[in-house]
Amino acid sequence: MSRSWRMSLLTLLALSKSRPWEPLLVLLSVTLAAAGLSAVTLINEGAGKGKLASADSAFAGNYQVTARDEMQPLQQADYAALRRQGFAELVAVARHTLPVSCDTGSEATNLNIVAVDTFALATRVSSNPAQQLGAVPEARAIVSPATWRALQCSDEALMVNQSLRLTRIITDAAAPPRTVLVDIATFYQPPHTLTDYPLTSLEFLTKDNDAQLDRLRQALPSHLSLLPPQPTANTGSLSDSFQLNLWAMGMLMAVVCLFIIANALHLMYRARLPTLIQLRQLGIGVRILGLALLGEMVGLAIFGSTLGVIGGAWLTRALTPTLQDTFSSLFGVGFFGPDALIPALLLKGWAISALAITLVSLLPLRRLNQQLIMRSTPVTGLTSGLRLLFTLVLIILCTVATALPWSAFTALLSVVVLLTSGCGMVLMWLPILLNRIRQLVPARFPLAQWSIASACELSQRTRLAVCAFFIALTANTGMNVMTDSFRQATADWLTQRLVAPVYAYTESLPDEQGKPAGARVYPGYRQRLELKQGPVVARAYYPQSPFIQAMVFNSTSDNAWQAFSYGQGVFISQQLAFRQGMTLGDSLTIDHPDLATRSSLKVVAIYPDYGNPESQLLLPPQAFTAKASQFASVVAATPAPDDPQYSALEAWLASQESNVRIYDREQLISLSMQTFDDTFVVTDALNIATLLVAGLSFLLSVSLLTMDSQPQFSLIRSLGVSASALKRALSAQYLLLCLGTIALALPFGILLAWTFIERVNRFAFAWVYPLKIELPVLLGSALASLLVVSLFLLIPIGRLNARADLSNEAPL
Template sequence: MQRSITALLLTLKTLVALARQRAWEPLLVWFSVATACAGLTAVALINDNASQSISKPPALAFHYVVSAKQQSQPPTQHDYALLRRAGFTQLAAFVQFDTYVKEATETVPISVIAFDSTALPPGLSPAAGLADASGYAPAGMNPHLAARLSNATSVEVKLPHNQWQHFAAVMHSAVPDNTVVIDIAQFYASDRSLNGYPLSGMAWIGKMNKAKREALNTALPSHLTLTEQFSELDQGSVPDSFKLNLWAMGMLMALVCLFIIINALHLMYRARLATLIRLRQLGVSANYITLSLLLEMLLLTGLASAAGVILGFQISHWVSPALSQTFSSLFNAAYQNQSQSLVIWFLPAWLISALAVALVAMIPLRKLKASLQLRRAPTPVYVRGLLPIAVVLWILSGLIFLLIPTTTGALTGIATVLLAGCTLMAVFLPALLAVCSRVIPARWPVWHWSFHSAVALSLRTRLAACAFFIALTANVGMNVMVDSFRQATESWLSQRLFAQAYLYTAAPQEAIKQAPEGLTLIPRYAAAGTINNAKVEVRSFPTEAQFQKSLLTDSTILHPWRKFIEHTGLFVSQQTAYRLNLKTGQTVQLSFAGETQKDYTVIGIYPDYGNPASQVLLPPDQVSERGEINGAIAIMGQQMSQADIQQWANTLDASAKLYDTDNIMALSLAEFDRTFVITDALNVVTLLVAALSFLMSVALLSLDTRPQLSLLRALGVRSLAIRFGLLGQYLLILVFCTLMAIPAGILLSWLLVDRVNRYAFYWTYPLVIDPIVMVQSAAISIGLLMVLLSLPVGKLSSKINTREAMNVD
């Protein structure tokens, strides 16, 4: 026992001395583990914060709202008093409108909710109370909104009739982000009344069980209805897409980091091989050496995972401002950076890292253990056995896509496709290089040697080549997917934005009444309905011929617009068609709240990118009396200039905001680009990590190729020619990897669009294969690796080592 402990301690001391002598090798392992932990920790934190920000609305967010069935009959003060006296004391009347707050020299768009503060429970009345010392009435706001304003003590809000009013800011977490809550009495001060500004509705504050919901529905006046504002569907597919992209890229980065760890361990063990053989000759068991190396890895992963968790927390903190802006503008939610303890993240990070490193270390440790045998036979490299494995993986991926039509099945199938691609690349890369080596004539000795050496090099760098293949496949796939999505979105917007300008206002009816001669306002109405007993949003769409071409559908029905105008046909969104398994020509039953069902024919399916809701389109005369104006009002004014339209819009209420079509297009595409910024960053990091993996393989092989290079120098080959020969074989390997990664990337993008999007978000879009996008991805990837690979090539010694030259096999 004492002898075993002594042998183990001797081995550990030797490893410590070797680590000090060549510190960069264990540091590389430390860096890889820390990078993987940092990326996954940051992704986990960001997604956790995003989930809490979206799935848990603030206490004052509306879960259930009593609102008007028809806009012409809004809730009244009498209705409110009647329901409160009936025992529904959790109802709070409110008026909601969009407006601005002053911020330095600009205005910030917000939403204002004027609540009946006396009806709110204690602790949920941020706007209740007396005026402060300055005489300003209180206004509640979320701390995240206050943090974005320069003055956190008071806020100046633009109220209807172009009145700017100061309020004393009261921080309250119950208030939704980008929202200011004031008392309803403050809103109806001055010349505003219920006649000109009716109640928007009555919000149910708190939870509502089934019994209360049924009782309230029974007690409601005939012109009012109870609607649910938050549901699983309302959380949206865009936030889910945001989180899915982050997880996919984070896992991909961690996978490539594992390739780096394998190569780094190969390099480290190869450099230590002579010393470890001496330990074996001194009688130290190979098991003790393996155990010591594993203990070293556990120590490194412990230190690296701790550093990675700290860095991941810092990264999530750094990107919080940008994410807050994106969530606020794109998802209408507040991204909140939740305070979490570092300690509870350390242990899971270390356990996962230690398990992953221990598993990937088995490959180099097994080779090292074979090298430490005092008597060993040479182990040939087998490549042909990989071909059946690749075939099995391709068949398995096809079966997964056919038999498991879910998001999980699609992601599992994609992982299987990537593994099958790596296996095929490992099979065909040496064969393709061998064909190229036969083309080079012997009268070019350096290039003849370089291309033949590339064949052997491809067998020794398979793991690094796989890392580069996966990274480049993901890069090409994501770039093609995002470029296709952007082009589809741009084409869809340019077709749907048929008007000259669009008006956003909280008082649409007043704007329509005040429209001057020569200006046509086209509102879009929205109402709640059901199709085949499934909830849908019914939207209006103009029936005039000039607007029909702006609705892109896949209709194969004869005269679809005639059926639409005659109230016998409807258009359904792609999301609705996928969720309810609807096809063009199918008959469905549609009903509005409190009405009987009516049969309609599905006359077309239209794209509605990014919208999580199920939606159908009907003519305006079928929706206007059952719903209310929703969204922007289209403005057609052929006889008026944009400046004249803007001048008219300035005379409207405080919430009115006019956007021309080009402005909406630019803002939409800017939000689109901002959504994929983090994904692009993770994509770049993955490529860098893959480049580092390839660099480590080259550094490892340089230890074995020294005798060959010394022999070439002894034969009179110039050092510069040798360097060009080495770079040539590296470039050849990268080019062939790229040629195989590009079709794999196209396949990956198709799977992401046609399978993952289809099952996860219920919408797809056309795949656009732009050669420029693929060439750009390939050129950047190859250029990056060649720059890094030129570093060890440039450091090659130009001196002749006679001993090494004589030891060439």
């Protein structure tokens, strides 16, 4: 048996050499799918590690002791007293935003300086105490590689606040982005003092010790409070959105590649049928032939996935600096260049691709087996009644699938159902559509009629390639509509919410003395709460002009602003509404000692809060006591940057805090939209790659089948049709096929975009935005695919042998 199998395999390999397009297409598809999935896996792994390693997330998950009131800040004596009481798990941390420049005097950039009492951490790592206890004459600091690159320092030294020189800079991917980690004693060298730059928190590095937490709460003096850990649940931050996008595109690419492989297998087996029949006649069993074909496919899968995994790992490594910069600047988390364990990845790639290609091969193999055993009777198409019935079933299925999801996973399943149903619709209705078009063409254009009829027949013979093209195009359209809707919603929201001409960010409330005329200071308040279903951040919002005009709502009840300003109503964010199942009119119970508000408030409005992973609610300023965390908002009636009062405002703000940064409104909007666009760059690239591959597969299938039609061309040529007319007819045939697919893909693309927004985004990230269908976006997707097709049309058209050939022999 093994001899027969070996002989069959060798025969198949010889056939591959003589007709290489189909095996190459399989190889290319496997390579691309493996590369895409490997890259996505490694990128998401790096992003995941980066999130975990960022300082905020390293201290997140820990309780923090902080000052209740900035008038009575956290002191070193508080720290010492608590440690003497036995709370040796406390670590003093001071966080301040300060200008950092290269030692050579470059322009300063504001970075987060995180000064940590490393001695308190010493027993948690293995360290050499002699070195640790010995004072290091040269101060050292740690920054992330992305931050170091952004600083562009030629020597390994930094200047903090134009006064503290840090040498021996160490870059480590574990360091959080835009942050300089430094030992606390080093930081508090002159001119930094505990008075001017106080401690900000004591981190309590013990988990799951309720007894110790209770002891700590009771031991705290009145001016200190114990804050619960920041929520670390996957509440859908912007980086999670990015990762989910990547996964979705990676999976889509893999699915499209599977379709391409199935189509290529179908064509391959059809072309090899005569040879396979001969092998059967020589006594080779059907099972042996099937195993030989599978063996060939598995070999291609292993070879292709090897290339793909190596390519994907190489691509990820090459993209690592860009990804580090992207994650750092966009998401505020680090990105770890992946430790691509190539052997492990290869094993996974081989296993998955071998399994996938085996599964995909089953159906074509089964059909081949039937053809080898007996002459199959022609399969008749669906009757119109059955077609309508199936269409109805698919419509009901789509409706149920999109209406029913209750989680992110079921929402993604509904996407799968949509795409599969769309494929079914295409397979059923594309030939019908093309046939109807043919019937509309007058009989005096026989070439046109032949062209359309041929397209109709091609659509049936190359179903899988059409499906792959349809899925890629639908996904492309859906993603484009979704991101365009998101972009528009974000731009509109920002434009309305950013009410002031300029914005400045300061760490504390400014002293109003010297404030320029026309500028008003609005103290901001923020307080973390625990509602019955989870944590929420309460923020103050001023119920007066211009803030009333700036507010955007999803829904409001009557007299919402009146109820809000009188302290009877509360505005909640979309995230809070979705997560806690709240609607207008519901009551919300707030119980916090640092809030002066009624315990029961009515929800009078729901507002969008795009991209915020936390649930949020708004209260009027009088609801906050002095103990709530404070920041400052300054709204100036003035100025444009060229207004004389602008410089007065700038000077006043600079006198409060050195190196305060001022952004004008347009600058902020532009920066935000640039960030938005950058977020989707990678997924756009994957999208286009998928479309290209699907288009290539589609055209290759068509061109291969076209070659089988050589006798037809010869006949047509012999009837007097010129070569150029024949090529034009073929071009029209392919474009018609493409246009028919596009016509069906566009409405599904819109439906897919709606599903992404109202279901996937809703359940994954707890917010939605309006679907905007813009004709240019739809046309853009359609034209992009037409362009792809047109470019690839050169292949079959160029290869066409338009000379008359009366031999009536179809080449293999």
